[in-house]
Amino acid sequence: xxxxxDSPLSLKIKEHVRAYLFLLPALALLSVFVIYPIAGTIxxxxxxxxxxxxxxxxxxxxxxxxxxxxxxxxxLGGAPPWGALLHNAVWILVHVPATTALGLVLxxxxxxxxxxxxxxxxxxxxxxxxMVVGGLIIRFxxxxxxxxxxxxxxxxxxxxxxxxxxxxxxxxxxxxxxxSIWLWLGFSLTIHSAAVDNIPRSYIEAARIDGASxxxxxRYIVVPAVWPATLxxxxxxxxxxxxxxxxxxxxxxGGPGGSSTVLAYVMWLYFARALDYGKAAAxxxxxxxxxxxxxxxxxxxSLGVExx
Numbered sequence: 001x002x003x004x005x006d007s008p009l010s011l012k013i014k015e016h017v018r019a020y021l022f023l024l025p026a027l028a029l030l031s032v033f034v035i036y037p038i039a040g041t042i043x044x045x046x047x048x049x050x051x052x053x054x055x056x057x058x059x060x061x062x063x064x065x066x067x068x069x070x071x072x073x074x075x076l077g078g079a080p081p082w083g084a085l086l087h088n089a090v091w092i093l094v095h096v097p098a099t100t101a102l103g104l105v106l107x108x109x110x111x112x113x114x115x116x117x118x119x120x121x122x123x124x125x126x127x128x129x130x131m132v133v134g135g136l137i138i139r140f141x142x143x144x145x146x147x148x149x150x151x152x153x154x155x156x157x158x159x160x161x162x163x164x165x166x167x168x169x170x171x172x173x174x175x176x177x178x179x180s181i182w183l184w185l186g187f188s189l190t191i192h193s194a195a196v197d198n199i200p201r202s203y204i205e206a207a208r209i210d211g212a213s214x215x216x217x218x219r220y221i222v223v224p225a226v227w228p229a230t231l232x233x234x235x236x237x238x239x240x241x242x243x244x245x246x247x248x249x250x251x252x253x254g255g256p257g258g259s260s261t262v263l264a265y266v267m268w269l270y271f272a273r274a275l276d277y278g279k280a281a282a283x284x285x286x287x288x289x290x291x292x293x294x295x296x297x298x299x300x301x302s303l304g305v306e307x308x
Contacts, residue, residue, distance in 0.1 A: 038288075045281035056282035060266070061085055084261040085286070087173060091262065092241045094177050095184070100234045102181070103188025107196045108222050110189075120189060127186035135250025138179030142166055149175075166252045169259035176251060176260055183247070184240065188233045195229035196222060235298040242290050263287050 046052045063083030082089075106123070110116040126134070144150045144164035154162030165175035199222065207217050223230075245264035248254060254261035254269070261269075263283055270280035 056278040084266040107192035124186035131246030135247035142175040172260040195226035
């Protein structure tokens with residue numbers, strides 16, 4: 001309660017004080033459980049026997065990956081640097097566009113299919129499966145004895161691919177990426193289906209009356225109309241790819257020979273196996289920075305779309 005005679009400045013100061021008093025419990029919890037652990041992690045990542053250094057970061061990003069994992073020619077002079085970070089990059093370059101595009105195409109195609117709710121539910125099942133279970137399913141699907149994919153490859157005459165994909169450096173990373181497309185497709189389909197359903201039917205009917213083909217309708221009406229949803233799916237998929245761990249641990253444990261390692265799995269190896277807390281912290285900081293950059297991009301683009 002303000003007293004009679006209080007100046008506008010003193011009233012404003014009191015309002016700020018009351019606001020900070022209400023925020024104090026939340027700020028205390030945030031400091032203890034978020035700010036302090038982040039500061040401690042950064043400190044550990046910069047610490048070594050010689051004092052504070054960037055050696056842990058350099059070691060994490062300069063590790064070399066098995067060349068065959070990325071199907072890169074031995075003539076390039078050996079395996080490329082950046083270790084598991086390069087695997088994450090390949091995962092993102094393949095998984096993000098594939099999942100986003102497939103989800104959008106299926107969402108539009110299923111608008112013309114009878115019983116589309118059942119089909120969508122079947123596709124969404126992959127999203128409710130625990131990721132560890134999903135990793136085991138991927139391992140089973142790509143098994144050379146009973147797996148669907150190796151049998152299909154064998155039927156097509158591709159004998160080099162009619163084997164257990166997760167057991168060979170050339171195919172282990174590819175099997176995980178393909179499996180992750182199936183696991184994440186339900187999310188992309190659900191978001192895009194909601195966006196497609198919100199497109200006014202009059203737009204599409206008018207285009208058909210004018211003689212537009214389904215491909216033209218999809219390209220010039222559907223894609224621009226669902227762009228905010230597509231952006232959300234792409235960035236959320238990117239964030240998921242950066243912190244992927246479960247299916248790698250369950251399906252390949254980063255093998256064979258480190259050919260399917262990713263940053264989150266390497267962080268766990270440093271922390272739980274090698275007990276190298278400096279490198280584990282450095283990996284965590286790198287992951288956090290990459291995630292924050294992607295999240296900031298999503299927020300900026302979302303605000304830009306809303307202003308249009």
